[in-house]
Amino acid sequence: MLLRHTTAKEIERKALTVNPAKTCQPVGAMYAALGLHGCLPHSHGSQGCCSYHRSALTRHFKEPVMAATSSFSEGSSVFGGSSNLVSAIETIFTVYDPDVIAVHTTCLSETIGDDLTQIVSKANEDGKIPEGKKVIYCNTPSYVGTHITGYSNQLASFIKFFSTATPKKRNVVNLIAGWMEPSDMREIKRIASVMEARVILFPDMSGVLDAPLTGKFEMYPAGGTTQSEMTATGDSKFTIGLGAYSTEDACVKLENKCRVKFEVVEIPIGLKATDRFIVSLSRHANVPVPDSLTEERGRLIDLIADNSKYFWGKRVALFGDPDTLIPLTEYLVTLDMKPVYIVTGTSGKHFDEEMARILKDIPEARFKSGERADMFQLHQWIKQESVDLLIGNSYGKYMARDEQIPFIRLGFPVVDRPGHNFFPYTGYAGATNLAIRILEKFLDHQDRTCNEEKVEFQM
Amino acid sequence: MTGFLKDREGQILTKGVDPRSLVGGKPSLAGSVSQRACVFCGSRVVLYPIADALHLVHGPIGCAAYTWDIRGAMSSGPELHRSSFSTDLREKHVIFGGEKQLYQALDELIDKYQPKAAFVYSTCIVGVIGDDVQSVCKRMEAKKGIPVIAVMAEGFQGSKKDGYRIACDAIAGLIGTDDSKDVSPVSINILGDFNLAGELWMLAGYYKRMGVQILASITGDGRVQDIRNAHRASLNVVQCSGSMIYLAKTMKERFGIPFIKVSYFGIEDMSDALYEVAKFFTDEEIMDKARELVKSELTTLLPALEPYRIALKGKKAAIYVGGAFKAISLVKALRLIGVKTVIAGTQTGNAEDYTLLEAICDDGCILVDDSNPVELSEFVKQTGADLFIGGVKERPIAYKLGIGFCDHNHERKLALAGYEGMLNFAREVYETVTSPVWRLKR
Numbered sequence: 051m052l053l054r055h056t057t058a059k060e061i062e063r064k065a066l067t068v069n070p071a072k073t074c075q076p077v078g079a080m081y082a083a084l085g086l087h088g089c090l091p092h093s094h095g096s097q098g099c100c101s102y103h104r105s106a107l108t109r110h111f112k113e114p115v116m117a118a119t120s121s122f123s124e125g126s127s128v129f130g131g132s133s134n135l136v137s138a139i140e141t142i143f144t145v146y147d148p149d150v151i152a153v154h155t156t157c158l159s160e161t162i163g164d165d166l167t168q169i170v171s172k173a174n175e176d177g178k179i180p181e182g183k184k185v186i187y188c189n190t191p192s193y194v195g196t197h198i199t200g201y202s203n204q205l206a207s208f209i210k211f212f213s214t215a216t217p218k219k220r221n222v223v224n225l226i227a228g229w230m231e232p233s234d235m236r237e238i239k240r241i242a243s244v245m246e247a248r249v250i251l252f253p254d255m256s257g258v259l260d261a262p263l264t265g266k267f268e269m270y271p272a273g274g275t276t277q278s279e280m281t282a283t284g285d286s287k288f289t290i291g292l293g294a295y296s297t298e299d300a301c302v303k304l305e306n307k308c309r310v311k312f313e314v315v316e317i318p319i320g321l322k323a324t325d326r327f328i329v330s331l332s333r334h335a336n337v338p339v340p341d342s343l344t345e346e347r348g349r350l351i352d353l354i355a356d357n358s359k360y361f362w363g364k365r366v367a368l369f370g371d372p373d374t375l376i377p378l379t380e381y382l383v384t385l386d387m388k389p390v391y392i393v394t395g396t397s398g399k400h401f402d403e404e405m406a407r408i409l410k411d412i413p414e415a416r417f418k419s420g421e422r423a424d425m426f427q428l429h430q431w432i433k434q435e436s437v438d439l440l441i442g443n444s445y446g447k448y449m450a451r452d453e454q455i456p457f458i459r460l461g462f463p464v465v466d467r468p469g470h471n472f473f474p475y476t477g478y479a480g481a482t483n484l485a486i487r488i489l490e491k492f493l494d495h496q497d498r499t500c501n502e503e504k505v506e507f508q509m
Numbered sequence: 510m511t512g513f514l515k516d517r518e519g520q521i522l523t524k525g526v527d528p529r530s531l532v533g534g535k536p537s538l539a540g541s542v543s544q545r546a547c548v549f550c551g552s553r554v555v556l557y558p559i560a561d562a563l564h565l566v567h568g569p570i571g572c573a574a575y576t577w578d579i580r581g582a583m584s585s586g587p588e589l590h591r592s593s594f595s596t597d598l599r600e601k602h603v604i605f606g607g608e609k610q611l612y613q614a615l616d617e618l619i620d621k622y623q624p625k626a627a628f629v630y631s632t633c634i635v636g637v638i639g640d641d642v643q644s645v646c647k648r649m650e651a652k653k654g655i656p657v658i659a660v661m662a663e664g665f666q667g668s669k670k671d672g673y674r675i676a677c678d679a680i681a682g683l684i685g686t687d688d689s690k691d692v693s694p695v696s697i698n699i700l701g702d703f704n705l706a707g708e709l710w711m712l713a714g715y716y717k718r719m720g721v722q723i724l725a726s727i728t729g730d731g732r733v734q735d736i737r738n739a740h741r742a743s744l745n746v747v748q749c750s751g752s753m754i755y756l757a758k759t760m761k762e763r764f765g766i767p768f769i770k771v772s773y774f775g776i777e778d779m780s781d782a783l784y785e786v787a788k789f790f791t792d793e794e795i796m797d798k799a800r801e802l803v804k805s806e807l808t809t810l811l812p813a814l815e816p817y818r819i820a821l822k823g824k825k826a827a828i829y830v831g832g833a834f835k836a837i838s839l840v841k842a843l844r845l846i847g848v849k850t851v852i853a854g855t856q857t858g859n860a861e862d863y864t865l866l867e868a869i870c871d872d873g874c875i876l877v878d879d880s881n882p883v884e885l886s887e888f889v890k891q892t893g894a895d896l897f898i899g900g901v902k903e904r905p906i907a908y909k910l911g912i913g914f915c916d917h918n919h920e921r922k923l924a925l926a927g928y929e930g931m932l933n934f935a936r937e938v939y940e941t942v943t944s945p946v947w948r949l950k951r
Contacts, residue, residue: 053592066617067570067597074571090542096633096664097537098547102575105901114882114905121537122665127637138540146542146883157569158633158665161603192569193598193634265911265950267886395570421597445577 053452056426058433068426069445071369072395075190077103078200078229079154080117085227085235085253086208087274088149090142091117094135094164095156110463111232111259111471116269118142118151122158131159132169139170139185140178146269149277153187154204160191184277186211196396197462198295198371201229205300208252212280215308222286223335224310225251226300228293228317228373229462230476232256232273237474238292238318241328244343247335250279250286260471284308288334292327293317293373294400317373318476319484320381321350346478353482354385357489360509364492365435367391369428369442370461372401372419378441378460380408381481385488387439391431392417395424425449439491456491460484520879525872531863533833533855533878536668542881544829544902545856547664549632550576551672555752556628556660556679557590558582558703559731563624565594567611567642568632572664573597580919582703584730585710589622598634608640615649615657625733626656628679636663656733658682669831670751670857677756680727680736684760687737693722695790698742698766700757701749702773704729705919708926712773715783715927719798721790727756740764744789746771746782751832751857772834773926774934775842776807806928817935818847824942827852827894829877829885829903830917833862839898839917840869846935851892854880882906896942911950913941 076093080103083091093100100119107115118141120126120134135153142151153166166187179185188207190200205226225242227235232255239256242249257273283289289304289312291297301312313334318327325347332339354361364387368375372394382389390412394401397420409415416431425442429449432440440450443461450457459467460475474480493509519532537543549568553576557564566573573595584590596614598607611629619627627649631642643659650657660679662672697716702709709729716723724742725735740760745768747757757768769789771782780803787799826848828839833855840850853870854877855862867876875888882902889897889910897907900918907914915937917925923933 061621063617064613066614067595069577069592070570070574070595070597072570073574074569077571092540096547096549097543097545097668098550098664099571101544101546101550101902102571106575108902108905112905112908114909115902116542116882118540118542119537121539121541121543122633123536124666127633127663127665134539137538141538141540145540156633157598157603158637161634161637191600191603192571193603194600196570261909263909263911263950265909267882267906267909269883421599 053429053448056429056433058430060430063422067422067424070395070424071393071442072196073106074192075195075197075200075203076154076156076192077106078197078202079152079188079190079204081107081229081255082201082204082253083152083154084115084258085255085274086150086152086280087276088270089152089274090146090148090150092119092138092142092151092153093117093156094120094131094153094166095158096122099156106463109465112468113259113261114267118146120159127158127162130162131164132172135164135169136173136176136178139173143178143180143183148270150184150186152204152207153185154190154200156190157192160189184211198229198373198396202296202299205253205297206303208280209283209300209303209307212277213284213304213308214281215284218285219287220282220285221336222248222250222282223331224283224286224289224304225249226289226291226297227251227253228291228296229371230292230317231470231474232258232260233470233472233474234476234480237477237480241343241477242331244340245328245331245335245337247331247337249335250283251275252280252283284310286310288312290315290327290330290334295371295373295396295398316377319374319377320481321347321384321478322380323377324477324481343478350478350482350485353485357485358386360489360492361385361387363388364439365390365437366439366441367428367432367437369393369425369446372396372398374461376401376404376408379405381484383408383412385485388412388415390415390437391428393423393425393428394419397421439488456495458487458491521875521877521884524867524870524874524876530860531867531876531878532860533863534859535879537879542883543879544881545879546669548666548669548672548675549630549662549664551669552660552662552676552679553630553672554580554703555673555676555728558584558728559628559733559736560584560590561587561625561732562590563594563618563622563627564590564630565596565614565618565627566630566632567596567607567635567640568598568630569634570595570597572630572632580703581705582729583705583707589624594618603634603638606638606640607635608645611640611642611645612649615645619649619653619655624655626658626683628658628660630660630662632662633664636665656683656686668857673752674755677753677759680756681759681763683733683736685737685740685764687734688741690724690734690738690741692724692738692741694743695720695792695795696722696724696742697744697746697786698725698727698739699723699729700727700745700747700768701753702726702729702926706921706924708773708924708930711924711927711929715802716786718802719783719787719795721786721795727753740766742766744769744786746786748773749832749834751834772838774835774838774930776810776845776928776931777841778838779927779931810928810932813932814846814935817939818845820939821942822847824848824895825851825893826896826898827885827889827892829854829880829897829899831856831900833858833866835917837866837869840866842931842934846938848896848938850874851894852877852888854878886910896938911947913938913944913947915941
């Protein structure tokens with residue numbers, strides 16, 4: 051009973067967040083930067099921030115995560131971190147030789163008021179940035195928004211520093227990946243390739259955070275969106291953003307800068323969200339949906355039909371990031387399950403509206419976003435009336451254990467089970483994968499806990 | 510990669526080749542991919558195992574999120590330390606100050622959880638916006654009647670090691686504030702064991718067999734009341750001296766408690782730790798019990814180690830850990846199972862530590878301070894190491910290089926201290942070094 055202090059009775063909390071379902075901006079910026087080929091993320095702040103973010107990402111992906119830090123001292127926080135950043139840029143290009151340095155700020159450098167534009171242009175004037183190399187930057191104050199905001203800000207900086215419109219438009223669709231796993235990015239690229247659509251996906255962490263073991267340590271693994279691809283996004287004819295919270299800002303910035311029209315759809319998790327993504331891609335890339343994808347879809351529906359009695363009416367609690375939760379909740383409803391409790395630490399109207407829409411036929415459903423929408427709140431709801439399944443990141447395991455609830459790990463971070471690097475949750479293949487995992491959880495639970503006379507051989 | 514950082518030359522040497530001594534304790538260069546963490550991290554990892562205290566992080570959400578149950582320190586009772594509490598500072602607090610938020614959060618938390626004490630960690634941003642954390646703590650202490658301690662650990666003040674010292678000050682503030690525990694004339698405090706994988710319980714078992722009372726464990730499986738009584742012990746036994754020697758010295762000055770430095774890792778060091786304590790009490794009976802204990806443990810352990818020693822003979826290890834004392838113990842323990850150390854590095858060692866470390870290493874061993882992934886992977890290639898011993902961030906690098914890895918930090922799953930721990934260690938090294946997976950790559 052690790053969480054024995056949690057009570058069913060709710061008291062109003064004014065100032066307190068307990069067991070947050072979120073973390074701070076810079077880790078999102080660091081993650082997104084790793085999706086650019088040959089890029090070294092740089093944390094402009096104290097050493098700890100960089101170290102924590104690297105550890106958090108390493109624990110999740112089980113991969114080396116490289117990033118540099120300005121190593122602030124007492125002096126830098128009094129006199130500004132300008133000289134730290136200038137000498138950091140020099141050190142990094144001399145020793146680690148990346149193609150791009152992606153600087154993000156921290157609460158400390160934001161509060162003391164370091165001006166990145168001015169510092170980086172000074173580094174440039176002083177000749178610290180070698181020919182052909184680039185330093186890009188974004189502001190990620192930890193006290194605004196969450197890790198999702200940081201991810202989104204980093205993507206916006208990609209647009210600002212790379213996307214360029216030439217007079218020649220190309221018949222290419224940009225796909226902006228919201229916060230998802232490298233395996234999901236692989237799946238989305240596979241779908242595009244099956245459809246024979248010409249796309250540029252960014253950021254692209256596949257091949258970076260799921261690199262093979264070769265006996266060699268690669269500071270910059272083979273994957274990632276290249277700089278020339280990133281530059282060419284300005285000439286694409288359309289952009290599809292996957293997930294409003296993580297990609298809408300980048301979509302808007304690209305339209306403003308290069309006149310590339312866009313549409314934001316959900317991350318294609320589940321049947322309907324995948325349908326919408328494929329329809330959008332088909333329309334904007336002007337390619338038909340091939341039979342092979344329609345067959346994948348048919349097989350998924352077949353699986354759902356075969357097992358519909360096990361899905362029906364199952365109550366689910368979820369926590370995580372809005373771009374994942376919205377399509378995921380919708381998919382659970384598609385499966386005839388009942389997502390009843392949903393919390394996310396990232397606040398926003400879009401989440402509330404979408405949840406209200408998706409859950410309109412489930413009157414008992416409760417959802418909450420932003421401050422105080424933490425796991426403590428979720429646990430209290432579960433104590434009031436339990437659920438059949440919990441879905442969320444690894445921090446959910448304590449709740450699942452205390453309440454004896456089957457638990458599926460999905461989100462960030464997942465540090466105690468492998469698999470998220472390998473099996474996607476996006477596309478029809480991902481929806482199939484998720485449906486099977488849900489079924490396995492239910493059926494295993496039933497086999498383990500039902501009375502002996504009720505043990506079914508055939509299920 | 511064009512080479513190593515020029516400015517780091519003093520922080521790298523090869524024993525028997527470079528006649529100079531290794532420089533330590535330098536701040537990391539801006540722009541390095543350092544494996545180090547911050548001041549806040551240092552104080553958080555030291556204090557967090559105190560299980561019946563409230564640990565509230567005053568800062569933006571990240572600082573609490575990343576140090577949430579950070580090192581798997583076990584408790585035999587309350588588990589309040591495993592929850593992460595944060596004031597979740599937002600933009601408005603940065604502009605108008607976060608004191609009110611802190612006061613309210615403390616108020617709500619103390620009412621709800623009834624902790625025995627509260628630690629309030631100040632983070633980078635709190636130092637910059639200038640919240641008077643100490644005065645909020647004082648007011649709350651008066652209101653609630655429990656110690657509320659401000660841990661002024663702004664991350665930018667230095668490195669992790671500076672955070673240890675701040676943690677020691679916070680603990681020192683508790684010591685000597687209670688006299689209610691029964692104290693045996695033969696009592697010690699254990700300083701610097703954090704009960705990872707239950708290691709403290711094993712050590713406590715040994716001392717108990719010798720008839721020695723452990724008055725307070727600072728801080729593994731720690732309790733506030735024990736720490737408040739810690740000034741009444743006869744001796745402080747200090748492991749992980751990097752983090753705790755400062756507290757031991759403070760207690761010596763304030764309460765006249767002598768201290769000894771020990772390590773519980775490896776047979777020699779573990780046995781020395783028991784003998785040193787026995788020697789201190791100048792009691793033949795205790796010494797006899799210690800001898801008896803060591804003898805009986807070794808009788809079972811040595812034969813059990815033998816197959817591993819034979820299998821591992823001639824293998825080479827790279828060590829990159831937090832503190833130098835751990836590195837020294839590791840070199841000795843590895844030697845015992847036939848493994849030669851070819852790289853020995855730490856994040857926080859100082860010149861004095863490195864002299865000791867160098868002395869026990871073999872010629873040809875590369876010694877390094879505050880290293881980075883590029884250097885470490887290069888050294889592994891140069892030396893042909895078969896095994897890497899480190900922490901979270903080093904593990905995947907070792908695996909990518911196709912060599913074994915053993916976590917001697919937050920992610921250890923088995924106790925590595927004591928006699929039982931030595932056998933666990935040998936097994937773990939054997940398992941990873943001889944794993945068939947390393948032969949599968951093309």
